[in-house]
Amino acid sequence: MTQPAQPERTHIPELQLVRALAILGVLTVHASATATITMKESAYYYFYNFINTVMRFGTPTFILLSSFVLFYSYYSRPLNGKLIAGFYKKRLLYILIPYVVFSAIYFAYVKDLTGVPIWSLESIGEFLSKLLMGEVYAHLYFVFISIQFYLLFPIVLWAAKRWKNLALWFVPLGFVLQWTFVLLNLHYWQLPNKGSWAPTYFSLFFLGATLGIYYPKIKGWLAMTRDNLNVGRAVLWLMVWGAWIGASAAHVTVWYNARLYGTNYPAELYEILWNAQSVLAALVLLHSAFFIYRHLPAGLSAMLYRLGQLSFGIYLVHLLYQAWFERLLPAPTSASALHLYYLASWAIMLAASWLTVSLISRFVPFAWILFGKVPAAQKLQRSGAKAPVPAGKRTVAG
Structure with a gap:
């Protein structure tokens, strides 16, 4: 693949459909x-375990999609102080402020349930501590992860623009960095909230960056029609869909045995299956969105x-x-x-x-x-x- 072209970046309506599937x-x-x-004890337990495991593509897909949109939108624009200032202003207004507001709402709700005073010094300290770690409520870690990626984004964007062929290595780089973090955490650090830290999702972030930078050149591979369909593209997507089905089936089986029978599996197996399923699912959702948009x-x-x-x-x-x-x-x-x-x-x-x-x-x-x-x-x-x-x-x- 050669250096990505930089035509005008136009609206991609299919990405909203990916967001819909993710939510x-x-x-x-x-x-x-x-x-x-x-x-x-129900005969339907396999069904519940199945949908709970297979549908875990939401947060990973949002991460890949956010990276896709950022690099697609900003890669062809001059990287200067005005651009960076505008970028962070938008994230402050439209991401960080809602995050703080909803963190306060959920925190107040939990304290009200437990009858603990909200405005005590102890509660305020607890809120600030959890806010800084994305731990106020179960799902808010995603915004905490996004904020970490926003801090990282200008650096990665600068590197991609400075060394034009670097983006070709983003996908393997993302997997190497993620798995270095995962293995170090499994065997040395053992962070209790590993899933709240950006390196856990580097494979998705860097894959999204590659898709965003090269989208004008690879659009035909995502939006397959009768006019641009060929054997190579058909075989590629059959392999992606097949790999996703296989990874998902294995992930479902592992969780079913662990939950129902208490089977012990190596922690590395959970990580491998989750990583494979989440990356492949995000690609499948992208492919599906282009089909849905047209049909x-x-x-x-x-x-x-x-x-x-x-x-x-x-x-x-x-x-x-x-x-x-x-x-x-x-x-x-x-x-x-x-x-x-x-x-x-x-x-x-x-x-x-x-x-x-x-x-x-x-x-x-x-x-x-x-x-x-x-x-x-x-x-x-x-x-x-x-x-x-x-x-x-x-x-x-x-």
Whole structure:
């Protein structure tokens, strides 16, 4: 592969569909998590273990996608102080502030449940400590990871622009750095919150960077149509899909045996299977999004597109609705009723979060403080057609 060309970087609507699929994965994992404990005596336990394991592509895909968009958007632009200042201003306003606000909301909710005073010096110190480590609530570690990547991004971007062929080595470099960290942690450091540190996801970050930099040259490999389909591309994607199915099946089996029978496996096996499944799943979702964009009925594609636009806000708020649901409606004792209970939890998280982010972002001033920059709803643009852009709004870059 030669040095990447630098044409004008245009909007990629398919990326919103990837975001939609990723957030559905996140909701499914959280809705099924309790079932992997409570349903062990059920004949449906394999199903719950299956969906809980296979659907773990949400957070890894968001990391790859964030890296993709950053490098796609910034690689062809002059790297100077103005660019870096603008980059960090946007992340401060639309990522860091919502993170702090929702960290405070979740912290206050937990303290209210336990009856512990929120404004005591001890509670404030606890909040600040957890805030700095992304540990205020279960899912907020993802934003903490993203912040680490934002700090790293200008350095990696500078290196990619300084040495033009360096991006060709980003994928192997990401795996080497990640596995150096993983093995050191397994055998020496043993960090209790290893998954909250950026090196855990370097393979995804650097793969996303490569895809973003070279996207104009590799677009035809992602968006396969009758016009650009050939044997090489078909074989490649059959291998990717086959490898993802194989890695996912092995990962499901390992977790099933460990959860149900207490089987002990080496920690390295969990790491290998998770890494393989997450990287391959992110690629499969990218490939699927390009197919969905062209072939799914327009109404369903438009719904997924809007879900992708709202995904960051939904990610932040959805566990509040799950917590309220479980608090107001305790789990039933009947095994058959539990299936409906877990399905209802998933549906309420999705519907209530979607409605909340949509209404607040549209009607409440300064809604970005809660949910970041939410694009205005607009008609999904299909290939060969121009979508109208609401007045005063510009199309978001992926």
